Amino acid sequence: MTRRLPDPRPQVEIVAGRAHVVGQQCAACGLRTTLVVSACPGCRGELAPVRFGPDGTVWGSTVIRVPVAGRTPPYCLAYVDLDGGPRVLVHVKASTEPVAVGTRVRLRGDSGGDLVVELVR
Amino acid sequence: MSHQAAVLGVGTSSFGKQPEVPLAQLAWSAVQEALSDSGVDARGIEAAYVGSVLGPFGSAQRALQGLGIGRIPVITVENACASGTTAFHEACWAVREGRYETVLVLGQEHMSSRITGAIPPDLGDPEGRSGLALPGVYAMAASRYMARYGLTLRQLAQVSVKNHGHALGNSRAQYSGDYTVEEVLASPLIADPLTLLQCCPISDGAAALVVGRAAARRDAVRVRSCALRSGRAWGYRSEHAWGFEIVRETAEAAYAEAGLGASEADLFEVHDSFTIGEILSIEGLGLAAEGEGGRLTESGHTALGGPQPVNPSGGLLSRGHPLGCTGVAQLAEVTWQLRGQAGARQVEGARIGVVETMGGGVAGLDGNACVVAVLERP
Ligand SMILES: [Zn+2]
Numbered sequence: 001m002t003r004r005l006p007d008p009r010p011q012v013e014i015v016a017g018r019a020h021v022v023g024q025q026c027a028a029c030g031l032r033t034t035l036v037v038s039a040c041p042g043c044r045g046e047l048a049p050v051r052f053g054p055d056g057t058v059w060g061s062t063v064i065r066v067p068v069a070g071r072t073p074p075y076c077l078a079y080v081d082l083d084g085g086p087r088v089l090v091h092v093k094a095s096t097e098p099v100a101v102g103t104r105v106r107l108r109g110d111s112g113g114d115l116v117v118e119l120v121r
Numbered sequence: 122m123s124h125q126a127a128v129l130g131v132g133t134s135s136f137g138k139q140p141e142v143p144l145a146q147l148a149w150s151a152v153q154e155a156l157s158d159s160g161v162d163a164r165g166i167e168a169a170y171v172g173s174v175l176g177p178f179g180s181a182q183r184a185l186q187g188l189g190i191g192r193i194p195v196i197t198v199e200n201a202c203a204s205g206t207t208a209f210h211e212a213c214w215a216v217r218e219g220r221y222e223t224v225l226v227l228g229q230e231h232m233s234s235r236i237t238g239a240i241p242p243d244l245g246d247p248e249g250r251s252g253l254a255l256p257g258v259y260a261m262a263a264s265r266y267m268a269r270y271g272l273t274l275r276q277l278a279q280v281s282v283k284n285h286g287h288a289l290g291n292s293r294a295q296y297s298g299d300y301t302v303e304e305v306l307a308s309p310l311i312a313d314p315l316t317l318l319q320c321c322p323i324s325d326g327a328a329a330l331v332v333g334r335a336a337a338r339r340d341a342v343r344v345r346s347c348a349l350r351s352g353r354a355w356g357y358r359s360e361h362a363w364g365f366e367i368v369r370e371t372a373e374a375a376y377a378e379a380g381l382g383a384s385e386a387d388l389f390e391v392h393d394s395f396t397i398g399e400i401l402s403i404e405g406l407g408l409a410a411e412g413e414g415g416r417l418t419e420s421g422h423t424a425l426g427g428p429q430p431v432n433p434s435g436g437l438l439s440r441g442h443p444l445g446c447t448g449v450a451q452l453a454e455v456t457w458q459l460r461g462q463a464g465a466r467q468v469e470g471a472r473i474g475v476v477e478t479m480g481g482g483v484a485g486l487d488g489n490a491c492v493v494a495v496l497e498r499p
Contacts, residue, residue: 005244005245007250008245008246008247008250009247009250009251010247031354031357032357033354033356033357033485034247035247035484035485036247041353041354041485041486042353042354042357059261059265060261060262060263060264060265060268061261061264062256062257062260062261062263062264062312062313062314062315063310063312063313064252064254064256064257064312065309065310065311065312065313066238066239066254066256066311066312067238067239068239068241068242068252068254069241069242070252071252075252077251077252077253077257077261078261079261079356081358086356086357087356087357087358088356089247089248089251089253089484091251091252097313098264098313098314100268101264101265101267101268101269102268113250113251114251114252115251
């Protein structure tokens with residue numbers, strides 16, 4: 001059943017070696033989202049396709065330490081405010097501790113369909 | 122013709138993992154207690170509004186069949202953790218508008234037979250598919266609050282200390298205990314910074330209310346107001362933590378309708394599925410200013426014996442969190458409190474009680490649903 005369910009996660013596009021996430025932007029209110037929606041969730045306006053990323057700032061972060069179906073804990077998650085884009089849920093590569101709020105990160109692509117970021121040094 | 126809706130009777134099962142007890146049996150104990158408490162005969166129930174999240178489908182009718190309650194309209198509601206209070210909201214409006222005179226509200230959930238371990242994320246949701254289990258949603262809000270407002274680990278843990286302590290006075294609670302902040306923080310990490318004792322357990326349970334007209338009984342607990350909202354787009358540029366705005370908007374609507382504010386409430390039963398959830402809830406409800414919930418908790422203001430106790434029942438953290446049942450269990454607690462029947466956990470002289478339940482899980486929304494109800498003693 002799971003196999004036939006379309007993958008709802010945001011899609012990554014690599015452009016000139018840089019990872020971007022595919023989303024939409026509202027012409028009326030400016031809302032940006034990576035959700036699959038048929039009208040703007042903020043104002044019902046029309047949406048146009050756009051790419052976001054690759055850089056952003058960590059809004060919040062955690063490490064999931066309990067078993068979740070199909071996953072091996074621990075794994076680090078963060079909400080990242082992409083520069084000029086929406087807040088997206090990402091996995092933080094090779095981190096076993098939460099990432100500090102405000103940390104700058106860069107999209108690296110996807111791993112098994114999950115968005116993945118690395119810390120910008 | 123508009124009527125004043127009121128709670129005429131309440132009942133609950135005990136709460137906890139009860140895999141050997143069928144869901145219907147939990148519901149029977151809750152409904153029978155509520156009917157007997159209200160003095161209403163089962164034949165006087167004109168409709169039933171039932172909150173249930175994990176099902177299985179038909180479980181409401183199966184439970185009611187075993188009580189000889191049939192043929193009447195049965196409406197089953199799924200609104201995540203706010204399912205039970207959503208059922209109550211609809212029941213109140215039905216009574217107010219005269220559609221029915223006396224109805225049953227039932228919240229029921231048998232989690233231990235429906236899932237193993239934590240609630241599995243929805244693979245049809247972009248964040249669920251990315252491995253975001255529910256503790257993670259709250260954990261990230263906690264990390265944000267700690268960075269933005271200086272919320273401390275000790276303040277978070279204090280919510281758990283308080284609610285486990287409150288539950289010592291509640292024989293139906295799943296867990297209770299006299300913990301220290303250090304013990305809460307030393308329990309295993311679930312999703313940083315939330316430890317095991319800061320997360321609600323998997324529970325089975327049922328709770329029921331008879332809702333009717335205030336004039337029906339001298340000890341009827343009046344429903345001053347009840348508001349229901351769904352979430353708005355979150356995560357574009359909202360500076361508020363996930364779940365904050367939906368609670369605030371729902372609370373403002375409920376207070377406006379009741380004609381009072383947070384300062385006039387004597388007790389609260391709020392959605393503490395995780396410790397940070399109680400902090401966000403008391404801020405959304407206007408009990409604390411935004412960013413001040415941790416300090417207010419640490420001050421003892423929200424503890425039993427303090428000016429405005431929050432979760433005297435032990436809350437979701439300790440009473441347990443059988444999803445669809447929770448809101449009705451909260452309403453039962455506030456009813457007992459307002460009638461002065463809460464025993465060891467009684468809030469002395471309680472006149473106004475507030476219930477808040479909120480549920481989430483849809484990526485991009487700051488909550489699926491939130492209900493805030495204001496109740497007044499007879
Ligand atoms: Zn828009």
